Amino acid sequence: MIFDDDHEAFRASVREFLDRHVRPNVDTFIAEHGWPREIWTEAGKQGFLGLEVPEEYGGSGAGDYRFNAVLGEELAKVSMAMTSCFGIHYDIVAPYLVDLTTEEQKQRWLPGFCSGEIITGIGMTEPSGGSDLASLRTTAVRDGDDWILDGSKTFITNGASADLVVVAARTSPEKKAKGITLFGVEAGMPGFTRGKPLDKVGQTESDTAELFFEGVRVPAANVIGEVDRGFIAMMERLPQERLGAAVSNIAHAAQILAETLEYVKERRAFGQAVGSFQHNKFLAAELVTRIEVSQAYVDQCVMAHKDGRLTAVDAAKAKWWAAEVQNDVLDACVQLYGGYGYMNEYRVARAWRDARVTKIWAGTNEIMKELIGRDLGL
Ligand SMILES: Cc1cc2nc3c(=O)[nH]c(=O)nc-3n(C[C@H](O)[C@H](O)[C@H](O)COP(=O)(O)OP(=O)(O)OC[C@H]3O[C@@H](n4cnc5c(N)ncnc54)[C@H](O)[C@@H]3O)c2cc1C
Numbered sequence: 001m002i003f004d005d006d007h008e009a010f011r012a013s014v015r016e017f018l019d020r021h022v023r024p025n026v027d028t029f030i031a032e033h034g035w036p037r038e039i040w041t042e043a044g045k046q047g048f049l050g051l052e053v054p055e056e057y058g059g060s061g062a063g064d065y066r067f068n069a070v071l072g073e074e075l076a077k078v079s080m081a082m083t084s085c086f087g088i089h090y091d092i093v094a095p096y097l098v099d100l101t102t103e104e105q106k107q108r109w110l111p112g113f114c115s116g117e118i119i120t121g122i123g124m125t126e127p128s129g130g131s132d133l134a135s136l137r138t139t140a141v142r143d144g145d146d147w148i149l150d151g152s153k154t155f156i157t158n159g160a161s162a163d164l165v166v167v168a169a170r171t172s173p174e175k176k177a178k179g180i181t182l183f184g185v186e187a188g189m190p191g192f193t194r195g196k197p198l199d200k201v202g203q204t205e206s207d208t209a210e211l212f213f214e215g216v217r218v219p220a221a222n223v224i225g226e227v228d229r230g231f232i233a234m235m236e237r238l239p240q241e242r243l244g245a246a247v248s249n250i251a252h253a254a255q256i257l258a259e260t261l262e263y264v265k266e267r268r269a270f271g272q273a274v275g276s277f278q279h280n281k282f283l284a285a286e287l288v289t290r291i292e293v294s295q296a297y298v299d300q301c302v303m304a305h306k307d308g309r310l311t312a313v314d315a316a317k318a319k320w321w322a323a324e325v326q327n328d329v330l331d332a333c334v335q336l337y338g339g340y341g342y343m344n345e346y347r348v349a350r351a352w353r354d355a356r357v358t359k360i361w362a363g364t365n366e367i368m369k370e371l372i373g374r375d376l377g378l
Contacts, residue, residue: 002299007070014074017046022078029205030350033197034161035085037116043086044116052094057110065240065306069247076248077255080354081206083248088157089113091244093120095237096166096182100225105184109164121162123153123185123211124234130155131367133168134177134231138213140169147171147223149183149191149216155361159209160194163187167213168230177231182224191216202353238363239315243305245362246298246315246322249355253326254291256351260333267338280336287329294325313375320368323358330355 003011021042022029029035043049051067053059062068068091075083097109097120112118126136138151149169156165165185172179185192195210225233261284264275274280301318304310330352334341337348344350359365 002303003066003070007066010067011070011074013046014048014071017043017048018074018078022082026079026205029079033204034207035082035205037119040116040119042116044114047114048086049090049116050094050110050114051090052098053110053114054098057106058114059110065243065302068244069302072244072247073251076252079205080248080252080351080358081203083252084157084203085206087244087248088122089120092237092241093122093166095240096122096224096233100182100233102221104221105224109184112163118163119158119161121156121158121165123156123159123165123167125153125155127152127154127210131364133234134180136168136170136180138167138169139173140171140181140183140218142171143217145220147181147183147218147220149185149213149218151213153211155198155208156211157206157208159211160197160207165211166224167211168234171230172228175228179228180230180234181227182230182233183218184222184224185211185213185216185218186222189216189218200357202350202356235312239310239312240305241362242315242319242368243298243301243310245358246318247302249322249326249358250291250295250298252351252355253329254295256333256348257287257291257329260336260348264336274336274338283332283336287332290325291329294322298322313372316363316368316371319362320359320365320372323355323365326355326358 021039047060048071050059051062051071054061072083072087072091075086094113097106097113101109109118113120124130124133124136126138128137129135138149138153140147140149149167151169153167163186167183167185168180169183170179171181191214193212193214195212198208198210200208261275264280264284265273267274275284298318301310301314304314330348333348334352337346340346341348
């Protein structure tokens with residue numbers, strides 16, 4: 001109900017792209033643990049990567065978060081890993097590169113960002129911890145006009161393939177949250193290496209890797225935003241990341257539930273469709289209700305964000321709730337498929353595995369409740 005004709009026309013173009021370039025090849029992407037560069041450049045050609053980027057730098061400057069939401073929904077219906085890898089780029093990194101960069105950086109990075117020739121990632125989490133972001137240990141020490149970066153990051157989406165990573169590093173050790181700065185670390189910088197893609201429980205087709213920085217010389221021209229204000233920059237942008245996660249969680253669960261409902265109409269036991277047993281009928285009714293009620297809240301947050309009114313607390317509510325609902329719904333879907341629901345060959349099984357991480361990433365569900373609890377004055 002929150003979308004108009006322009007959004008639906010955009011949705012149709014996303015679907016056409018997915019039908020032509022992605023859906024037929026998902027199994028190959030899973031086997032190859034990633035997306036070929038051509039998918040990125042094709043998405044770039046279609047204008048999907050630069051939704052938030054002004055036209056003068058190659059984007060479409062849509063200026064309406066509903067387009068991001070439409071893209072997130074459609075990608076999630078096909079592959080949760082695709083929402084993750086592409087979402088990190090067009091939805092999560094984009095605001096950093098658009099809002100915080102200098103004119104020179106915009107001209108250097110944004111055209112390639114929009115065309116898909118520069119794939120991006122963001123490195124906040126470290127092996128020593130992700131929830132307590134203010135305690136990160138990667139350091140950047142000033143040396144003349146440069147900064148020398150030392151440390152490591154882990155679980156970084158697009159980590160192995162990224163050409164540009166926004167990296168959070170400690171620049172003032174004594175200042176904790178007020179001593180963190182963001183750097184644009186580019187592929188090929190001496191001392192910047194990556195581990196091989198991490199072996200995950202789900203989302204095999206997304207490339208998640210460790211990043212290592214050993215004396216990486218990063219020019220001052222690659223500082224993103226103000227020195228020592230990186231933590232604030234991340235806090236200001238995390239609500240959009242969490243809303244994007246909520247949007248894709250509900251779209252993914254809704255899609256798999258729709259497919260499951262078709263399955264239980266066909267599959268028979270004791271001479272009747274398994275969906276017609278009262279237990280399963282009531283279960284389906286509950287699942288559909290949970291999805292629709294959750295969708296209403298997420299839509300409300302999308303509209304609030306479009307108008308610049310989304311609070312960090314409401315984004316946290318949307319994120320944890322949508323992740324929880326998605327996991328509950330998909331677990332029930334696996335059950336409704338019976339043994340086939342446990343077979344990797346079936347999409348429902350992969351969806352169930354792919355969804356588990358959504359309670360962990362973008363800030364764990366516990367951290368979301370911590371934010372909400374604090375807002376309650378507790
Ligand atoms: C597939 C995948 C992709 C990811 N992509 C990225 C990425 O692109 N960039 C990036 O920077 N990070 C990324 N992450 C990292 C993710 O954001 C972190 O895993 C997450 O923030 C949790 O940090 P942690 O794993 O260090 O857990 P920890 O911080 O060690 O937490 C462990 C447990 O303790 C709980 N806990 C911690 N503090 C509290 C508290 N105060 N109260 C109650 N419970 C608490 C947590 O909720 C969790 O259950 C990704 C992770 C995964 C798995």
